[in-house]
Amino acid sequence: MAEKLNVISIVGSLRKGSFNAALARQLPKWQPPGMNITPAPDWRDLPIYNADDQNSTGFPATATKLGDAIRAADGVIFVTPEYNYGIPGGLKNAIDWVSRLKDQPFKEKPVAIQSATGGPMGGARMQYHLRQAMVFLNAYTFNTPEIFVGMAQTKFDEKTMDFKDEAGIKFITQQLAAFEGFIRKLTGK
Amino acid sequence: MNILVICGSLRKGSYNAMLVRALPALAPDGMHLTDAPRVDTMPHYNYDDQAATGFPTSVTAFADAIRAADGVIIVSPEYNWTIPGTLKNAIDWVSRMKEQPFKDKPVALQSVSPALLGGSRMQYHLRQCLTSIDALIFGRPEVIVTFAPQKFDEATGDLKDQTTRDMIKLQLAAFAKFIQRVGA
Numbered sequence: 001m002a003e004k005l006n007v008i009s010i011v012g013s014l015r016k017g018s019f020n021a022a023l024a025r026q027l028p029k030w031q032p033p034g035m036n037i038t039p040a041p042d043w044r045d046l047p048i049y050n051a052d053d054q055n056s057t058g059f060p061a062t063a064t065k066l067g068d069a070i071r072a073a074d075g076v077i078f079v080t081p082e083y084n085y086g087i088p089g090g091l092k093n094a095i096d097w098v099s100r101l102k103d104q105p106f107k108e109k110p111v112a113i114q115s116a117t118g119g120p121m122g123g124a125r126m127q128y129h130l131r132q133a134m135v136f137l138n139a140y141t142f143n144t145p146e147i148f149v150g151m152a153q154t155k156f157d158e159k160t161m162d163f164k165d166e167a168g169i170k171f172i173t174q175q176l177a178a179f180e181g182f183i184r185k186l187t188g189k
Numbered sequence: 190m191n192i193l194v195i196c197g198s199l200r201k202g203s204y205n206a207m208l209v210r211a212l213p214a215l216a217p218d219g220m221h222l223t224d225a226p227r228v229d230t231m232p233h234y235n236y237d238d239q240a241a242t243g244f245p246t247s248v249t250a251f252a253d254a255i256r257a258a259d260g261v262i263i264v265s266p267e268y269n270w271t272i273p274g275t276l277k278n279a280i281d282w283v284s285r286m287k288e289q290p291f292k293d294k295p296v297a298l299q300s301v302s303p304a305l306l307g308g309s310r311m312q313y314h315l316r317q318c319l320t321s322i323d324a325l326i327f328g329r330p331e332v333i334v335t336f337a338p339q340k341f342d343e344a345t346g347d348l349k350d351q352t353t354r355d356m357i358k359l360q361l362a363a364f365a366k367f368i369q370r371v372g373a
Contacts, residue, residue: 014235048229048275049268050199083234085321086314087271089278090233096274129271129314136270 003189005074005180007031008040012080012091012115019116019152022161024079030173032180037077041065043094054100063097070098070105075183076139079114082126087133099137106137110183112175114147116155122148142182145175190365192216193258195225197265197276202346204301204337205264211348212262215357217365223258226250228279239285248282255283255290260368261324264299267311272318284322291322295371297364299332299357301340307333325371330360 009024027037045062047053059067070076080091087095098105111134115123127146134141147168149155155165163169183189194212198205213222230247232238244252255261265276283290296319300308312333319326332353334340340350348354 014233015237017237044233044235046233048199048231048278049273050229050275052200083277083281084284084318086277086318087274088234089272089274089276089281090235091274092268092272092277093233093274096268099269125317129317132310132314133269133271 002034002184005035005183005189006072007035007037007075007077007183008069008073009037009077009079010040010043010091012078012088014044014090017161018081019149019156020079020081022156023114023116023149023163026163027077027079027172027176030169030176032177035176035180040076041069043090046094046097049093049096059097059101063101066094067098067101067105070109071103073109074187074189075110075112075179076106077112077114077179078130079116080123080126080130082115082117082123085125086129087126092133095133104137106134106139108186109139110142110179110186111139112142112179114149114172114175116149116152118152120150122150124148140182140186142175142179145171145178147172147175190220190259190368191257192220192222193225193254193261194222195261195263195276197263197273199227199229199275203266204303204334204341205266207341207346208299208301208334208348209264210346211354212357212361215354215361217362220361220365222262223254225254228275231279231282234278234281234285244282244286251279252283252286252290255294256288258294259372260295260297260364262297262299262364263315265308265311265315267300267302267308270310271314272311277318280318280322289322291319291324294324295327295364295368296324297327297360299334299360301334301337303337305335307335309333327364327367330356330363332357332360
């Protein structure tokens with residue numbers, strides 16, 4: 001039996017009722033038997049990135065903690081909204097912080113992306129921006145199936161926030177299974 | 190003509206900040222440049238905070254400055270091949286305001302980087318984001334300053350590269366015309 005893969009999910013939205021946070025919470029329901037998905041450490045306390053601060057006082061504990069968790073993980077799944085056709089500034093700030101760490105955590109790290117939005121495009125414009133940033137960080141970004149949850153308000157249960165879209169669940173299950181194969185191919189685990 | 194200049198880097202020795210300082214000498218007659226309020230006191234955007242306590246004063250001050258300007262120039266580095274989180278977080282905050290400050294606002298872009306692409310990957314991402322908030326995005330000439338260490342004086346931080354200075358002059362003059370054409 002192959003070793004179970006440790007995958008962490010990083011959520012790009014901070015609000016409590018976030019569709020993306022709800023989706024991330026439910027990923028373990030659809031993970032393959034060989035994968036264990038847990039939430040990444042919270043990034044909300046990070047200050048706005050400034051190289052002068054980094055040089056004078058070093059990395060904030062939140063940045064090192066997130067960096068450590070990414071390094072320790074076999075794979076990372078971003079689950080994030082799209083803000084203004086791009087990556088949420090908060091999430092990008094977190095990526096910018098950890099990108100400056102010495103043993104750069106995303107280097108050769110398998111990464112998958114999911115997004116949910118209220119509009120019809122499901123965050124696609126954000127995903128291609130995130131892919132470009134991941135190229136620079138030399139992550140291995142998983143390709144297809146891609147997960148774009150459009151019209152999120154019609155796909156989550158209003159009260160429980162359960163993701164109830166059958167087609168979406170099928171795609172996510174397929175993505176997670178394929179992501180496991182991708183990670184095993186790249187890491188030999 | 191009042192132009193607000195937003196800098197995407199916060200560090201003191203930033204090449205982009207050097208470029209910002211070089212702009213007044215290269216601006217056409219009648220163009221007055223002002224630095225935007227700093228964005229590093231803004232918290233990370235969180236809708237729950239906005240709903241509970243409203244917009245932080247750092248955000249309203251930033252938005253007011255944009256609204257009051259005839260045009261905006263964003264001068265920013267590229268972080269990890271795209272927009273710095275710093276700058277994007279500021280844009281995300283003001284984009285949620287009722288009287289959205291970037292709407293129909295003329296915006297020009299500039300970037301400096303030490304490498305050969307000069308921040309262009311960031312600029313095209315920023316164009317996409319500015320499309321979502323309905324800014325009037327200036328086209329060409331583009332200001333993409335490559336190989337920054339060769340173009341700024343190490344001791345004084347002055348922009349010494351004549352070709353770059355000429356390009357910026359052309360952009361600022363054309364941006365002034367653009368604002369006259371499209372501005373309210």
